[in-house]
Amino acid sequence: MADPYYITTAIHYPNGRPHIGHAYEMICADAIARFQRQAGREVRFQTGTDEHGLKMAQTARARGVDTRAFADEMSSHFSQMADTLNISYDRFIRTVEPDHYTASQAIWKAMRDKGDLYLDRYEGWYSVRDEAFYDEKELVEGEGGVKLSPQGTPVEWTAEETWFFRLSRYQQPLLDLYAANPDFIRPEARRNEVMRFVEGGLSDLSVSRTSFDWGVPVPDSPGHVMYVWVDALTNYLTGAGYPDDAATMARVWPADLHLIGKDITRFHTVYWPAFLMSADLPLPKQVFAHGFVLHRGEKMSKSVGNVVSPDELTDAFGVDAVRYFLLREVSFGQDGSYSAEAIVTRVNAELANSFGNLAQRTLSFIAKNLNGAFPDAGRADPADAMLIEEVVVACAGFKTAFDDLLLSQGIEAWMRGVFACNQYIDAQAPWALRKTDPERMHAVLGTLVRAIRMLGITILPVVPDSAARVLDQIGATERDHAAVDDDGWYARQVASGVTIAPPSPVFPRLELPAAVEA
């Protein structure tokens, strides 16, 4: 059986509509999932919504609607967005689902049986917006002297009887984990932050609430629901079949990659591994914290209200253009900024005018001048082999970079292959050769078709729909990584007699729409 690869996104709070940050996270995870599938891994990819907690309960109450009905409606916007963005998830999990209750209660009991849970009185600060407890020493002062969380959100004083998790016990095991696995937390800046935090000492964590009931009930403890992060993190196990589906668990757990945003690193790299150690479960192999996508350099969030709808962007520019832009523009792990102008500029320069134009002018020339027949071998020139070599290097560069989650660099490497093709086509000028040297023209066009196939396969994880259309135009059906190096493909196409139909452009030039510009 193929080597499994389990990748997850954070599960998103559906207390408002999805924004471009949520879209970004799904797109990055999807590109990685598709890339790993192409590499032959048996990928399991999970995304979903995180529906419990005070923030959801309060938002529903403020709107005067039933919390569950509100969660149902809002979660559907996230699953619809995932479908619009062509996200190849295997499961869209909702934390209100019965098997998730089972998993959350099972990990709870395992932690309790370990002696890591005890009842006590909690008194301290809580941010509903972050769904997080904070120590007094972490708070900052806002306008008028009000106390704010380190994320700048309001905090309220909370005092109630709750269950505590003995997080303090896990300080040394966590430090040992980070030391033994330097890649457990990426990028480096986040790893350093987390290590400083854990070195500073860990307080036990309040893990249940009694003042509201919108959550997973704590086993054998009437009146208590789990702290939303306990159940939220457990979603990754639910999706792996925990606790009852031992076969799936054995195959997909531990997760290979939890992809999350930088603001929730502490939950994933401190609390989550501590819960898992407590429950005697294997730890995920890696947590990668991506940066924030800012709109013209400014932070957006549902709670702040300057939210840009992903639908607006995909309607204006197309799904693959938005995917390409985000993956290419933002250096993975760092913050990035977007605007309509930046999307139009990037996509026109690299997709419409470069890869799109390369495919379009090559294939329409063949359709028109060779009746769509695959060019003959013609008369080779060292420039042909040199081009193929450059494209091979570019595609290998993409693969090496993606293997190491250097997504933007991977696309940049691929782009070098596209540029090499465009230089070659300009230098060889096949349209001029048509009259002067048809044999050379055949060789040049054949070389370009080979290059387009390799580049098309390579870029599939980034722009799945458009790259597939280019590959369809040349009848390239084998699309895994191994196919890139398949030297026999061209001869087989010629032998099969398939032809290239007049292509319609796959990457249209974008215009700046007035509505988005405003």
Ligand code: ME8
């Ligand atoms: O934190 N740019 O949910 P959430 C990029 N339910 N990513 C962003 C972003 C932005 N502007 N804004 C948010 C939660 N994100 C919890 C997670 S996981 C067990 C529970 C990212 O809806 C954010 O960093 O607030 C997080 O990874 C994801 O979107 C969901 O954020």
